Amino acid sequence: MKIFDLHTDTMMDIANRMYEGETDVLRKHHLPQYEQGQIGAMIYALWMTNDFQELSEYFPEPPGSAQETMIRVLARSFEEFKSTSAVEVARSAEDIDRIRSAGKIPVLLGLEGFYGFHGELGMVDVMYDLGFRHGMLTWNDDNEFAAGVEFADEDFGLTDLGAKAIQRMEELRMLIDVSHASEKTFWDIMEQTSCPVIASHSNAWSLCNAPRNLKDDQIRAIAGRGGVIGLNTWKGFLCEDMETATVKDMARHARYIADLVGTEHVACGFDFCDYFDENDGTPGIMNAGESQNLISALAEEGFTEAEQQAIAWDNAMNVIRKVLG
Ligand SMILES: [Zn+2]
Numbered sequence: 001m002k003i004f005d006l007h008t009d010t011m012m013d014i015a016n017r018m019y020e021g022e023t024d025v026l027r028k029h030h031l032p033q034y035e036q037g038q039i040g041a042m043i044y045a046l047w048m049t050n051d052f053q054e055l056s057e058y059f060p061e062p063p064g065s066a067q068e069t070m071i072r073v074l075a076r077s078f079e080e081f082k083s084t085s086a087v088e089v090a091r092s093a094e095d096i097d098r099i100r101s102a103g104k105i106p107v108l109l110g111l112e113g114f115y116g117f118h119g120e121l122g123m124v125d126v127m128y129d130l131g132f133r134h135g136m137l138t139w140n141d142d143n144e145f146a147a148g149v150e151f152a153d154e155d156f157g158l159t160d161l162g163a164k165a166i167q168r169m170e171e172l173r174m175l176i177d178v179s180h181a182s183e184k185t186f187w188d189i190m191e192q193t194s195c196p197v198i199a200s201h202s203n204a205w206s207l208c209n210a211p212r213n214l215k216d217d218q219i220r221a222i223a224g225r226g227g228v229i230g231l232n233t234w235k236g237f238l239c240e241d242m243e244t245a246t247v248k249d250m251a252r253h254a255r256y257i258a259d260l261v262g263t264e265h266v267a268c269g270f271d272f273c274d275y276f277d278e279n280d281g282t283p284g285i286m287n288a289g290e291s292q293n294l295i296s297a298l299a300e301e302g303f304t305e306a307e308q309q310a311i312a313w314d315n316a317m318n319v320i321r322k323v324l325g
Contacts, residue, residue: 007230
């Protein structure tokens, strides 16, 4: 059953492998897994942070600022996209359908943190013109736009600049993602927008009280807007005792969210980390190649085949169609 993965850090892997001198990274390392796991489309998120230690951990080459690192990732990813015929950047739902009909894998480009923007609002338009159609204002740490989920001193929510950025994203019809937002940032975004909003890779806080997971009122707010919540494979977001997590826990989170607001608001945002030094994924679903194990777990949890298909693909496509057109 084909799956839409709303969150993957593949561009980081492309950048790091190209630094090591590799070429053809997607074909060698990712396409076989997409095929095995029946991954039909993805959001490739460009991850960034102002936390120098975190940057150094994920980018082994001598790290620069967020701006320098963003340029490296962009340049190498675009070079890779141009050199492969297997993957194509999509800018709309229609594009996704067209690219799939041509036998290729569509990827939507997304931003995980506006840290490389140097506080420039105009960068939203620059990224849009480069083809980006999705964005989270922050990763875990704060920036000029908003407080992240691990805010430093106080949860200040959206700044004036962040409010303008969100407004511009809504005008451009970019997909607004609240997965790493602090609670105040989350509610500020909800108050200042009227479009569907997604949480691409977060689970339910009531089942696992990690700060990256969503409380019930947040889940209801996303559903009230016609948005979706992408199930995350990271074991620390599935079980409070993370060492006990299995793929069945993902189905348990799916069931919880579906019972609370309806199956139509559950999607997939796997956030695989098998290409990092440490894989904090969940046994049974450690990489894209194992994605179909979620479908079996959903079946075991009692989701019908139509519901499995909605979670795997249709719900994500519906919101993308509504927002991007
Ligand atoms: Zn993330």
